[in-house]
Amino acid sequence: MLKKLPLSDRLQLVASYLSAGTIFADIGSDHAYLPCYVCSRDKTAKAIAGELNEGPFMRAQETVQYYGLTEKIDVRLGNGLQVINNEDKVKEVVIAGMGGALIKTILQDGQEKLASVHRIITQPNVDARSVRQWLLENRFTIISETIIEDHGHIYEIIVADKGSEMNPYDETVLEQQLLFGPLLLKNRTPVFQQKWQAEYEKRSLIIEQMKSAKQQNEEKLTQFEKELAWMKEVLQYNDAFNK
Numbered sequence: 001m002l003k004k005l006p007l008s009d010r011l012q013l014v015a016s017y018l019s020a021g022t023i024f025a026d027i028g029s030d031h032a033y034l035p036c037y038v039c040s041r042d043k044t045a046k047a048i049a050g051e052l053n054e055g056p057f058m059r060a061q062e063t064v065q066y067y068g069l070t071e072k073i074d075v076r077l078g079n080g081l082q083v084i085n086n087e088d089k090v091k092e093v094v095i096a097g098m099g100g101a102l103i104k105t106i107l108q109d110g111q112e113k114l115a116s117v118h119r120i121i122t123q124p125n126v127d128a129r130s131v132r133q134w135l136l137e138n139r140f141t142i143i144s145e146t147i148i149e150d151h152g153h154i155y156e157i158i159v160a161d162k163g164s165e166m167n168p169y170d171e172t173v174l175e176q177q178l179l180f181g182p183l184l185l186k187n188r189t190p191v192f193q194q195k196w197q198a199e200y201e202k203r204s205l206i207i208e209q210m211k212s213a214k215q216q217n218e219e220k221l222t223q224f225e226k227e228l229a230w231m232k233e234v235l236q237y238n239d240a241f242n243k
């Protein structure tokens with residue numbers, strides 16, 4: 001009997017945002033657990049598992065072979081979205097488990113590969129703001145944001161659709177919404193509060209260290225202090241950024 005697929009709560013949640021019968025690319029697929037999980041449950045789904053590095057690429061190939069899914073999942077070695085071709089007709093893209101800056105670079109460098117893509121599902125480990133900024137500038141509208149704790153780590157999952165009529169932002173508090181997440185701000189769960197409490201403490205310490213350094217970066221210090229004040233407001237459940 002085949003071993004059960006070891007998919008984390010985090011990746012199960014990511015998978016839940018894929019449409020039935022989808023054709024999707026999982027970029028940075030490592031073991032290819034996510035595409036195997038989806039394609040073994042949804043008989044009509046197809047996937048491309050993209051990997052930059054040889055080791056994870058080989059692990060992904062092994063998993064796909066082990067679960068007998070080679071007809072449905074194509075494992076490809078390559079950088080970011082470059083593994084996708086027009087003929088693949090990819091509808092949805094998943095980029096999970098990386099920093100926000102890297103996710104943004106992957107999306108930016110692979111823009112021309114997104115012609116047929118109507119949904120992007122990301123799970124940035126840090127710096128979700130960079131991802132939101134890219135989505136906003138490239139007309140992918142955030143339709144869902146979730147924050148969860150899985151094995152002691154907190155993760156944000158951002159789902160964005162092309163050309164949605166929804167606009168989750170308000171110009172007057174755009175910077176704050178990009179930092180905290182426009183939809184996460186509307187529903188401040190205990191996990192959201194926990195994340196920003198920890199960020200507040202971390203940021204206070206950094207500011208203290210910056211102030212006592214011989215050379216000061218005034219611009220960065222001002223920005224950090226501004227963001228610290230926003231975090232304080234959010235933690236006090238001030239509704240000012242929730243338009």
Ligand SMILES: C[S@@+](CC[C@H](N)C(=O)[O-])C[C@H]1O[C@@H](n2cnc3c(N)ncnc32)[C@H](O)[C@@H]1O
Binds near residue numbers: 029052097
């Ligand atoms: C931490 S793992 C995350 C794996 C899986 N997506 C998850 O969420 O558990 C990040 C993976 O992305 C791959 N990776 C990093 N940069 C990449 C890029 N530019 N294109 C494709 N894969 C990349 C790494 O080799 C690694 O396997």
